[in-house]
Amino acid sequence: MAPAPENAPEHCPGTESEQAGKSSACDGCPNQNVCATAPKGPDPDLPLINDRMGGVKHKILVLSGKGGVGKSSFTTQLSFALSHDEETQVGVMDIDICGPSIPKMFGLDGEQIHQSNSGWSPVYVTDNLGVMSIGFILQEADDAIIWRGPKKNGLIKQFLKDVDWGDLDYLVVDTPPGTSDEHLSVVQYLKESGITGAILITTPQEVALQDVRKEIDFCRKVKIPIIGVVENMAGFVCPSCKGESVIFAPTTGGARKMCEDTKTRFLGSIPLDPRIGKSCDQGLSFLEEYPESPATVAYQGIIAEIKKILPQ
Amino acid sequence: MQQPPQLDGVKHIILVMSGKGGVGKSSVATQLALSLIARNKTVGVLDIDLCGPSIPRMLGLDGKGVHQSSAGWVPVYADENKKLCCMSIGFMLENKDDSVVWRGPKKTAMIRQFLTDTCWGELDYLIVDTPPGTSDENISIVEHLKAYNPDGVVLVTTPQAVALADVRKQVSFCRQVGVPILGLVENMSGFICPHCAECNNLFSAGGGEAMSEEFAINFLGRVPIDPTLTAMDTDLVKQFPTSSLFPVFEKITDKVEEYATRSQ
Numbered sequence: 001m002a003p004a005p006e007n008a009p010e011h012c013p014g015t016e017s018e019q020a021g022k023s024s025a026c027d028g029c030p031n032q033n034v035c036a037t038a039p040k041g042p043d044p045d046l047p048l049i050n051d052r053m054g055g056v057k058h059k060i061l062v063l064s065g066k067g068g069v070g071k072s073s074f075t076t077q078l079s080f081a082l083s084h085d086e087e088t089q090v091g092v093m094d095i096d097i098c099g100p101s102i103p104k105m106f107g108l109d110g111e112q113i114h115q116s117n118s119g120w121s122p123v124y125v126t127d128n129l130g131v132m133s134i135g136f137i138l139q140e141a142d143d144a145i146i147w148r149g150p151k152k153n154g155l156i157k158q159f160l161k162d163v164d165w166g167d168l169d170y171l172v173v174d175t176p177p178g179t180s181d182e183h184l185s186v187v188q189y190l191k192e193s194g195i196t197g198a199i200l201i202t203t204p205q206e207v208a209l210q211d212v213r214k215e216i217d218f219c220r221k222v223k224i225p226i227i228g229v230v231e232n233m234a235g236f237v238c239p240s241c242k243g244e245s246v247i248f249a250p251t252t253g254g255a256r257k258m259c260e261d262t263k264t265r266f267l268g269s270i271p272l273d274p275r276i277g278k279s280c281d282q283g284l285s286f287l288e289e290y291p292e293s294p295a296t297v298a299y300q301g302i303i304a305e306i307k308k309i310l311p312q
Numbered sequence: 313m314q315q316p317p318q319l320d321g322v323k324h325i326i327l328v329m330s331g332k333g334g335v336g337k338s339s340v341a342t343q344l345a346l347s348l349i350a351r352n353k354t355v356g357v358l359d360i361d362l363c364g365p366s367i368p369r370m371l372g373l374d375g376k377g378v379h380q381s382s383a384g385w386v387p388v389y390a391d392e393n394k395k396l397c398c399m400s401i402g403f404m405l406e407n408k409d410d411s412v413v414w415r416g417p418k419k420t421a422m423i424r425q426f427l428t429d430t431c432w433g434e435l436d437y438l439i440v441d442t443p444p445g446t447s448d449e450n451i452s453i454v455e456h457l458k459a460y461n462p463d464g465v466v467l468v469t470t471p472q473a474v475a476l477a478d479v480r481k482q483v484s485f486c487r488q489v490g491v492p493i494l495g496l497v498e499n500m501s502g503f504i505c506p507h508c509a510e511c512n513n514l515f516s517a518g519g520g521e522a523m524s525e526e527f528a529i530n531f532l533g534r535v536p537i538d539p540t541l542t543a544m545d546t547d548l549v550k551q552f553p554t555s556s557l558f559p560v561f562e563k564i565t566d567k568v569e570e571y572a573t574r575s576q
Contacts, residue, residue, distance in 0.1 A: 030421035065364045065411075067333010067444045072474070098445035099331045099478035141477065144331075144446045144485035149416030152447065177333040177444060178363035179411045180419065205542045207338070210408065211364035218411040236503065236514065243507030247514065249542045262409075274514050281473040281516070 005031075016040060046192060049160045053193035055167035056091070058310055061186070061198040061224065065211030067177035069203045070232035070270075072101040073280045075174040078199075080285035081303045082170050083129040091122060091168045093159055094133035095186055096176035097152045098145050103135035107283020111136050119164040132163050149181035156185050177211070179218040187222045196310060197227035199267070202258070204234050204250035209258050216262050227309055228265035230302055231255035236272040237294065247272055265309075268302040271295050318384065319427065321434040322356070324572045325462035326494065327453065329486070331478030333444035335470045336499035338366035339541065341441040344466070346552040347565040349396050353436035356387060358426055359400035360453055361443035362412050362419050368402035372546045378403045384429045391549040399430050416448035423452045437572075444478070446485040454489045463572040464492035466532065470500045471519035483527050494571045495530035496520055497564060503537040511536075530571060533564045 005015065011025035020026070021036025029035075053059070062075045075092060083090040094102035103109050103123075111123045113136045122130030134145065134155060165171065176182055187195065198219050202212040212229070219226050231254060236245050252258075259266035270276075273295040279286035287296050319325075328341040338359070345355045359367035368374050371390045378399070379386045387397035401412060401422065414422075432438065440457075443449050454462075465486050469479040479496075486493050498520025502511045514537065524531040538557050552558055 030418050031415075034415075034417050067335075067364070068470070068475070069334055098447050099333070099481065101474045101477070104474055104477055142480040142484050144481040144488060146446050146451060146485055146488060148448050148451060179413045180363050181415050181448070184413065184415060203334075207366050207369050207542070208334070210366070210369055213409040214364065214411040217409055218413055221411065221413060236512070238505040238507060238510060238512060240510045241505060241508035243505060245503070245506055246539055247503060247537055249539050251543050272514060274512065274516070277472045277474070277515050 045157060045161055046189070049157070049189050050193050052160060052163070052165060053190065056165065056171045056193070057169050058196040059171045059173065059190060059194070060196055060227070061173045061175060062201060063175050063183070063198045063215050063219070064177055064201040065179065065213070065215040066202065066208040069201050069208055071177075071201050072096070072105055072174050073276060074199070074201050074230060074232065075102065075172050076105040076280065077286055077299055078303060078306070079129060079170075079172050081287055081299070082172075083126060086128055088128060088170070089166065089168045090129045091165050091171045092129070092131045092174065093171060094131070094135070094174045095156050095159065095182050096174060097134050097147065097155060097182065099176065100133045100135040102131060102133045102174055105280045105283060106131055108136070109141070109283070113137060116164065119162045120158075121164055130165070132159055152181055153185040156182060157189055160189050179214060183218065184222070187224060195224050197225040199227050199306065200229045200264070201232055202229060202255050203232055203248045204246070204254040205248040206252045208248070209252065209255065213258065213262060216264060226264050227306060228267035229255050229259050230267045231269040233272045234269040267305055268298055270298045270302070318430060318432055319438070319460050322432055322438045322460070323435065324437045325440065325457060325460055326437060326568065326572060327440045327442060327457075327462060327465045327491065328468060329442050329450065329465050329482055330444060330468040331446065331480075331482035331485075332469065332475040335468050335475055336535070337444070337468050338370055338441050340466065340468045340497055340499060340535070341439050342367065342370040342548070343552070343557060343561045344565060344568065345396060345437070345439050346548060347558070347561045348437055349391070349549055350553050350558075351565070354395050354434065355397075356432050356435045356438045357396070357398035358430075358438060358440045359398065359402070360423050360426065360440060360449050362401050362414065362422060362449065363443065365400045365402035367398055367400045367441055371396070371398060372548055373398065373403075374408065376403055381431065383431045385431065387430055387432065396549060397432070399426055419448050420452040423449060424456055427456050446481060450485065451489070454491055462491060464494035466494050466568060467496045467529070468499055469496060469520045469523070470515045471498055471513070471517050472515040473519065475515070476519050476523055480523065480527075483529070493529050494568060495532035496524045497532045498534045500537050501534040530567065532567050533560060535560055535564075
């Protein structure tokens with residue numbers, strides 16, 4: 001029998017069945033229309049995606065249930081750091097369709113995508129660091145992308161199928177917050193070529209941890225390995241008096257405690273340094289600009305740890 | 313189609329939005345609600361962030377459940393006088409760490425149910441907290457609320473350029489779908505070091521105000537970072553009026569009440 005979603009109505013024929021959306025069990029199901037109109041059988045684009053992804057060694061998702069915790073800034077700094085070695089080919093794919101931050105953080109505002117015989121070319125920051133984002137496709141930077149799920153999924157598919165990524169050592173995927181269309185789609189499209197793992201980003205306060213626990217649950221449901229959890233914006237050292245303060249109070253023990261509870265790997269904490277935000281606004285590599293910052297040390301520790309964990 | 317009567321007793325509807333996540337939509341929604349409660353209003357808070365509901369935690373209602381009555385879902389009350397009620401998917405999860413892995417159509421159906429099946433009763437204000445972005449949830453709530461003429465949107469941003477870029481998109485969204493913008497709040501604007509009282513701009517400064525000028529949007533105010541807010545999690549209705557952010561929100565609430573012009 002075709003697979004049925006966990007919370008489908010009783011006697012659901014399964015979303016991929018010929019009867020999907022048409023059987024009597026489907027009456028009243030909010031997804032009836034989608035099931036009835038969706039194409040059946042295996043996705044014909046999957047082999048094309050597998051072809052493109054064949055030359056990619058590690059596919060890493062940067063996830064968080066919570067918004068604004070630093071997914072994009074971590075993606076950026078991780079990618080800058082990985083591409084520091086000129087022999088390492090790095091690609092960055094931004095699937096936050098409604099709020100793409102990646103172009104600005106790499107200093108690529110206003111860049112456009114070029115077409116070639118072999119597909120869309122990513123925008124290159126350096127020879128070995130290519131970036132793809134919807135931000136490069138918009139006419140006006142302020143245009144809102146008022147799209148529902150299926151349209152977003154279509155674009156994500158194009159990013160995987162039509163972009164000439166070439167051979168990559170790392171493809172780092174920056175995601176929007178949540179556990180919905182974008183996440184399901186990228187997981188589904190990369191199912192056959194395989195996702196190396198997910199890095200989860202959080203901040204120390206309970207309201208963010210709550211959402212990250214949901215993201216852990218999501219990863220387990222869709223069977224993506226979790227590389228580990230990074231705690232961002234942990235503590236702040238006042239530049240004038242060097243006194244330390246907490247900004248987002250870890251009232252429930254912070255990310256370390258959450259990792260113990262959920263049996264996930266804790267990769268480390270990055271303190272809040274206002275210069276991280278500034279570097280991101282200016283599209284610079286924070287690690288290269290401020291090598292003396294305690295945040296740089298923390299970042300480097302975490303990145304080294306990630307490299308160690310990834311299968312060679 | 314006949315409109316369901318559940319929102320007929322609601323005088324004002326305000327949406328809290330931002331293109332960017334984690335800028336404080338839920339905390340602004342919460343504090344706005346608490347300020348209105350302090351003015352003796354009755355307020356409902358509807359949380360349509362289905363994948364990452366934060367309102368239950370912020371109002372200290374973690375672990376509470378929604379009850380069914382013959383009239384529909386009974387929202388969860390945050391105080392004994394029943395002045396503040398709220399509704400969130402967080403109240404419906406068996407286990408609070410469960411992820412809600414839903415695509416658009418299912419989210420849209422849930423949002424419709426929140427509006428049609430919840431007995432909101434008589435409210436002075438219904439504050440709708442939204443997830444970041446300009447996609448399914450945001451499109452759906454605007455569509456469903458059209459018939460009720462919502463008063464408008466309170467936009468929330470933080471001062472740095474990366475956040476502003478997304479909020480600019482939200483302005484385009486509001487203008488395209490035709491909901492008025494009541495104003496913009498700049499959140500996490502500065503942090504006063506408790507050791508030396510020096511004000512640090514953790515996420516730069518002034519960006520929100522400059523943007524509201526550029527787009528001719530009312531600037532509602534600047535909210536500094538106060539770590540005690542994250543630590544406050546019980547009996548907020550009583551505690552909030554003693555918080556250092558209360559006076560800040562008094563001014564914001566004044567403006568919101570003034571701009572909320574929906575006829576009664």
